[in-house]
Amino acid sequence: MVDARNGNALIAANPDERRYPASLTKMMTVYMAFEALRDGRITLSTPVPVSYSAASMAPSKLGLTPGMNLTVEEAILALVTKSANDAAAALGELLGGGSEDRFAQMMTLRARSLGMTRTTFRNASGLPDIDQVSTARDMAILGQRLIRDFPDRYSFFSTPHFVFRGRTHWNHNRLLNEYDGADGIKTGYVDDSGFNLVASAQRDGVRLVAAVFGGRTGRERDRHMMALLDQGFAGLGVSPRDPPVARRAMPGMMASASAATLARTGRHHGRPVVVAGRAAPKAGGYRVVETTKPALLRMTAASKGGKPVPRTEQGDTSRGTAPVKRTAAVPAKAAEKPAAKPVKTASASRRAG
Template structure:
């Protein structure tokens, strides 16, 4: 029999279907995620796991590939790379796309190309480093995808280095947030570039499109994106009072709407969301009946900790149950996994944590088992 023990002290036991389907917080963006940097907990998600067209936000992955090449010695900051006619034609001003204004058949240093990618969102700069690292942009895109999967970004599928529209160029908002977290954590020596508000190359000054820089206190990265297919999007991060949040959203209808929503979401990330620890590893949550055991029951404890991010008004809308198949049959060893905690959040997220026996319980001897069997027969069990 499947047994359910409700965690009365921690949760509301039951919810209506409508309550489970809607969080107290929402956004006009089609996809959005708020991530706590320190814990990696998702504070808010709207279609966050759904692969979407990221536009130039995918240049985070292009830049990461360059950072890794710098780390392993394939590049130095002053390494000079050739600008092919392909990079110039497909990524230059004539293409009508974001550009660093590189000259055809010239050479550019990696340090400048990084700023061309990050600050200016230059497609030409992306193609130059792609051809240098992968031979062709197509090969480099495959390298990007493989590396993303190695990092656990399973939704990622890259068709190019720039974010140019392609049905095979996709990544989820959640994986973009995780990618941003990895860059901030792993490459602090390069992350400062994301906060630079302008960069001049070939005598042409261009400004960082991130609408939070200089507007939201503590904002210091990362990358905008826009195509007709994706709408206007942003991967952003900010730090306040020792806490850092990462916000990703996409699908806004205009540059102005993106700017407004970026400030609203980032402000909410700090003032309206926090991490909730529902249970700690080893915490005793209840007990389960044992059949034919020398003790009638055994305490059940959480095998792992369970924490998650939540809007402050959603705390009363958590549904959690301690589930096991019972009664348990002796013998039971301490640490045996016998069930799980099943949790549903108001925004639809579901998660679980294994539950284990907190003590060992031996099986009764022959006389004890006979007595138990007789008692069960009388009860009609």
């Protein structure tokens, strides 16, 4: 963990291990879109054409069809809330001059220029590619740069939901409702990565940005992150707070896809908190225990054919050959019990919503 005011590192565990980023990839896609908006190459109302390739992406998706259009603003909102792969591919094609492959090369070059030295992108969504890898440190750097470089647009990541063609899509990041001070950024999950999360929270003038890779479940990942954030704030003298009441809006209060409704946060600059892999000390009533089990993972024929459908939280997937480490935050009293064996990776033909 890092105090954003002075850059002092508090915790770092396995920050440079290469992992599959899953939907965290969309943070880079959005960063590239923000740059294009800043430079005047596109506007929020610029049409984003949907190709057959983009429409055929595996879920999670908006259900776009070939030949239709959405706006840049709708595409960004679809990425930060629904984590829609079809919208990500369409936006990538727009920014890449019609080619998602070219856009992925642009993403990688820009990531390296930001200091993300161990990251390689192969697509705009996080769908499977054995070569698409990143690290907790690199993703925390990206989270930091989104806040620092685009303070007027970072608030997109705190959007609770948006309505597209009459259907409401809720943000997958539970910390927005469950952790006081949380205001973004992005979740992700695939079988080969575990549950990932980049999060930012601010209390009493202190901002922390954290990256957690390899959670065993979404709930454990969230508890792990909240416990670590609690520890970071407590170590910096920030008083603990009660969990916030769930803040889901009633139907009559639904957010529109208007930039004016999004300008709520994003004015504060933060440095990365890098947390990944092994166990950490007690934090906020939890002790993080390691439940690692190496698993050699191979790209399947389905993945090579571009039609991967493994179990995912976000609909993004990533397959390759690498050990997968899963961590879990459990009540401190139960930490002495032997850790449960991780669930075996699902086959490439299994899908979850």
